[in-house]
Amino acid sequence: MTIPAFDLLKPGSVAEASEMLLEHGDEARPIAGGTTLVILMKQRALRFSHLVDLQSIPGLERITDNDDGLSIGALATHRSVERSPLVQRRAPALAQAFSHVGNVRIRETASVGGNLAHADYRLDPPPALLVHGAEVVLAGAEGTRVVALKDFYRGMYETVLEPGEILVEVRVPHAAPAARTVYSRFSSLSANDWPCIGVAALLSLDNGNVGELALGLSGVAEAPLLAAGLERFQGESCSEELWDAVCDVVDEQLSPVSDLRGSADYKREMTRVWVRRTLRELAS
Amino acid sequence: MERNISLTVNGRQRELEVNDADTLLEVLRDGLKLWSVREACGVGACGSCTVLLDGRPVSACFLLAARLDGRSVETVEGLAGDDALHPIQQAFLENDAAQCGYCTPGFIMAAKALLEEHGDPTDDQIRDYLSGNLCRCGGYPNIMRAVRAAAARTSDR
Ligand SMILES: Cc1cc2nc3c(=O)[nH]c(=O)nc-3n(C[C@H](O)[C@H](O)[C@H](O)COP(=O)(O)OP(=O)(O)OC[C@H]3O[C@@H](n4cnc5c(N)ncnc54)[C@H](O)[C@@H]3O)c2cc1C
Ligand code: FES
Ligand code: FES
DSSP, X not given: OOSOOOEEEOXXXXXXXXXXXXXXXXXXXXXXXXXXXXXXXXXXXXXXSEEEEGGGSTTTTOEEEOSSEEEXXXXXXXXXXXXXXXXXXXXXXHHXXXXXXXXXXXXXXXXXXXXXXXXOTTOSHHHHHHHTTOEEXXXXXXXXXXXXXXXXXXXXXXXXXXTTOEEEEEEEEXXXXXXXXXXXXXXXXXXXXXXXXXXXXEEEEETTEEEEEEEEEESSSSSOEEOOXXXXXXXXXXXXXXXXXXXXXXXXXXXXXXXXXXXHHHHHHXXXXXXXXXXXXXXX | OEEEEEEEETTEEEEEEEETTOBHXXXXXXXXXXXXXXXXXXXXXXXXXXEEETTEEEETTTOBGGGOTTOEEEOGGGTOOSSSOOHHHHHHHHTTOOSSOSSHHHHXXXXXXXXXXXXSOOHHHHHHHHTXXXXXXXXXXXXXXXXXXXXXXXXXX
């Protein structure tokens, strides 16, 4: 046994899981795919006396199409999102983003909720969810609340999840029919390494002019970022100068950290390159 | 905590007593002596511990065995028939796709999952699917050849 001993608790419902988490406080964590949690426990970077097994709660892995958007259960695996014909049709950038995570074994195991709750600053999926205006449904002892994903992150590895609260569902509103989306990731190390930078864009054109425009970014701030202030470009005609102006607005919102995938300055520069590329691609 | 789980391993149902903190790899190696399941990185990145869980490729090095009650696991030991290797094993052999052989069981299991998903994969599909399996001997060209040969053989059957 290389992992320090703990007890696995198997709740039958979200309410029971929430009670178990509250009972054991800081000594307990929910476990979904375990691709982050178990590895950190194995490396003895984290230690808990109890893990609350979210996989034992039935029904949390469903992906469905409602009238106004997709509903993705928190326990849906990355692979099931990547391969879902529904997601591929309704939100292709999202299927792309999940297909880039790590390797096929990780994607078979890791869950959508675990990816979001982990709140790492360089994850692939959050930018694509952000440009769709995704919301997360959080369930706890006090009931259920719905939070916009852009307000879910509080900082590096920090979210608004309260003790005992569980992310149960991600809601992804359908994009307008005219909108196109794309997710691009730049890896500065090996192809299936974590991204240095991830950029998702949503753009709709109205007679060649910008209609709706959204940019989601990963790797360039403490947490995944939805660029603010892009409404001002509505009605402008697509051009290289316009993309430069968009990059200037985005640049002001970045706060990259230097890490082994690149220095802060390099990431800033690469963000310009990749934002311009994704916008060019969508406008073409 | 100790608990009893029922796990189908290479087609045979096993009743096992596991600790909550045991990894699937520990149970397969230490308990069932399935030495093809090998730990190298221990963190999901290299694929030397690849096994199939209900037919899907996973890393045994960090899955908790206690969560797998009722599931089915396949390792390389379950592939060969009584008198013939599995076509993927045969293709690896004929194409010299193993040097030290440490990574080979993981590659073979990943290739099995790949071929179940894409019967006639393109080179890009093979590369993409196997990109999370690392060969420290650098035998990738022969591994590519072996997987192409196995695809030809399994799609003929
Ligand atoms: C080898 C490797 C390569 C990787 N490469 C990439 C990559 O290229 N790109 C990328 O984006 N990511 C990458 N990752 C990270 C991966 O995306 C995350 O590990 C994964 O998404 C976490 O999901 P999980 O279900 O396994 O979470 P777990 O490990 O189960 O949980 C993660 C955290 O979230 C909490 N949690 C889980 N589910 C919930 C819930 N429903 N409600 C509340 N809290 C919850 C847990 O308590 C824990 O703190 C990689 C990971 C590995 C191991
Ligand atoms: S040992 Fe499991 S992936 Fe490397
Ligand atoms: S053959 Fe030696 S590691 Fe692949």
